[in-house]
Amino acid sequence: MIQGFLILLLCQLLGELLVWMLSVPVPGSVVGMVVLFFALIGYGKVPDSLRLSSEGILKILPLLLVPAGVGLMKHFGVISEYWGALLLSLFVSTLITMLVVALLLRKFISGEESK
Amino acid sequence: MSLWQHFQSQPITWLVVTLVVFLLASWLNSRAGKTPFLHPVLLSLSLIILLLYLTNTDYPTYMQGGQYLHLLLGPAVVALAVPLYDHLATVRRMLVPLLLGSVSGALVAAVSAILLAAWMGLDRALLMTVAPKSVTSPIAIAIAEKIGGFPSLAAGLVLITGAMGCLIAPLVYRLLRIEDPAVKGFVLGVGAHAMGTAFAFEYGMIAGAFGGLAMAMTGTFTAFMLPVLTSLIGV
Secondary structure (H helix, E strand, O other): OHHHHHHHHHHHHHHHHHHHHHOOOOOHHHHHHHHHHHHHHHHOOOOHHHHHHHHHHHHOHHHHHHHHHHHHHHHHHHHHHHHHHHHHHHHHHHHHHHHHHHHHHHHHHOOOOOO | OHHHHHHHOOHHHHHHHHHHHHHHHHHHHHHOOOOHHHOHHHHHHHHHHHHHHHOOOOHHHHHHHHHHHHOOHHHHHHHOHHHHHHOHHHHHHOHHHHHHHHHHHHHHHHHHHHHHHHHOOOOHHHHHHHOOOOOOHHHHHHHHHHHOOOHHHHHHHHHHHHHHHHHHHHHHHHHHOOOOHHHHHHHHHHHHHHHHHHHHHHHOHHHHHHHHHHHHHHHHHHHHHHHHHHHHOOO
8 A cells, every 4th residue: 555655656756757847837746647547558457555545545535625625715805706707607618518528429429338 | 722722733633623524524415415515525615714714713824734635635636547547448449539528528618617707807817717617626726726826716616616517417418318328427527527427426337437537538638738728828
């Protein structure tokens, strides 16, 4: 399990390094995820310790989001001023997104994978 | 009073508060039938903010404890590679429709959110905050940090988007007569990330698996696409 956790941390570190070297504004952790994904394809299976750590950390993921979420208290001024515009853009944008994706996918995978 | 001041300055106090409140919120959420509108994260952060107000504690003091949990978001994002790898066979078999769906979904979600918010007169930092709203929170927080938005506000908007998406999806299925569970799950994963994926499992394992795939692919693509996109459309 410690090895698995170390793999996650090393991938993130490698991601941060790549981001810095290429000076692209992509989060290092996302680059680390891509690195790990291709490493797993190359290796051909998920090592037990990695599976243990990653499933463990993903299980508590909602808890990990709470501290950042509490930071909302810093933005109450902005929220009270713009909440209508924020909520409306979220709603309309999500509706459009779901309509577009559903239409596209219905064309391409309907019937093929539904069984 | 000085006893409280002593505890207030201990990081461990806020770690314990966060865990206790989260367990309480999860319990309340399952009592309420797991509705996305009483999401454990939304509920816990509201309760903790209330508590911080009542005890006159500022955010930096809270974060001295909270940072230990926050730090684990990075490796958690990396860990998303494992479920993605588990679905490799599906990804390979349906690479074109899956890529098409997640790429176009990620583009439409970010562009429409930015344009709508700009049209309603929000400033640049807020545009960069709504842009990752369809991306799973740990990735959205990292993106907002990178492109100059407000990470914690982005996290909140992501949660609200997730709840909205669970409400919108059934309407979309009815409107477009979608029956295929794979399509249902994928639509939820693209539009409403992790919360949508959890909701997709209600339609069965296939829908849930496609939701998870959609969430991981959309999040990854958005992280690479948004910085380029924002410089392209000049915001």
